[in-house]
Amino acid sequence: MSIEKERQFQTTWGGMVAAYLFLGGVGAGAYVVGAVAGLLDQGWRPVLNAGLGLSFPLVMIGLVFLLAHLGSPSRSFLAASRLGSSWISRGVVIVSAFLALAVIHFLGQVAPFDYVSNAPAGSPLPVVLSIAGILCGLFVMLYTGALLSASKGYPLWRTGVLPVLFMVSALFTGLLADMIAVALADASTLMAIQYRNLALAGVGLIVVELLVIFFFLHSAYRTDDSREAAEAMAKSPSFIAGDLVAGLLVPLVIFLVMYFGMADAAPKTLAAAGIAAGVLGLMGGFLLRSAVLAAGMQTSLEAAGFKFRTPSVAPPREAPAGRLPPQ
């Protein structure tokens, strides 16, 4: 009988959920990076504009993926009913607040509203709005990880490191999204030194993300089930080649070259290098979330010295040849 076979990886939360987690993270990360840059100096205004312009559409596209994943999307308005205990309910509130702040901030930057960009000198509005948006953005990033780490059935995900990992990855991919947007819109709006500083920030985030990935996998060695899942994730080609190598190590090299080896390069050359690193890094961010989801293996059941594997889905059945169903 098929139902006694080996345990399998979960497929319930697949590409759609990975896309939602990824786009939610990138959107929030783009806003946070942009808002922080906007607080630094007027010279960083293009990065702020990129963050404000990207955050709302990216998160909204992510929500479309989430709705498409639901079995009964027409009832999704009920999803905020249990704020006290469900991370999905909390997520509805957090994401809604973030989207509202992102829109208010974006409209305040552009004509004819421009109540933020044309705020009188000394007005606290831009700073207050940015800080509120940054806090909401950070909560969105953490929530995408907390959603998984509250899943009791999947021991690999049940760690506090996962929300941190998704937050760092969201900041990194958000930085890349902003960099690509600025470079594609008008590469000359940023000076060469600014591109190099963005590259340096990217180097820092990559190093932190690599460390957090290490801690995430290391923390999985607490139980047999989570260790087995972590080993499966660490050995998967999409994680090694797609996330670690193409998504983190190659951008790390590009950013190091941008910062240390391209001191005299023109902004457009640096922007092109940033786009290359950005595309790879964004792909890596999506593959990281896909790999974490795909490595989900359900808790095995143990009784009286026996270990029972729990299949999450029944294996495909062989079609019996030459037989028709009774009519």
Add this chain to the structure above:
Amino acid sequence: MTRYGMVIDLKRCYGCYACVMSCKVKNHTPPGVFWARLLKGETGTFPNTVRQALPVLCFQCDEPSCLTVCPTGATIKLDNGIVIVDKDKCIGCSYCKMACPYGARYLVEEWQSYFPEGLPLTELEVMQRQLWEEKSGVGVSTKCDFCRDRLEEGRDPACVNACPANARIFGDLDDPYSEPSQLIKKSRGFVLHPELGNKPRVYYLPPR
């Protein structure tokens, strides 16, 4: 107050799948959906090996993690201890499926044929699909409910009734003198994954 629970005697269970089949027949569950499952474990090294069957169903936990994570309140714990899903509130997010450490939840998008792909549903399957959709809905989370309709008629759940070895004992766990309560007390009854704090209402008696 009656609060239902079950005891499964692993000494008696020999893994015949009668519980699995009776559940499917009674609840019209689609292919791939097993509200009552049977897992088999093995220990030792050949030729000195021992096999053991482990029947599993929804444990109707007192602290159900599926209820905690449900964002809409579709998962409800009844006064009689049974955990049910309100199909009109469920949005099909599968979070309950992810949260249940016992793998008791299923989400069914569509009732597919038991027969190979491309062949139409048989007349019997069409009838089963209709009954399934009336009871459990489409695109929503589903689970074992201890055959609530049978309990209302004063009958035991289908899996208990079908077990040829009397390995399943059903009753009121709040009554210390009921048969399952006495068995748990006298025969070292245990639950799966007690460390997770779900407080299941399905107990097992050790195989030896």
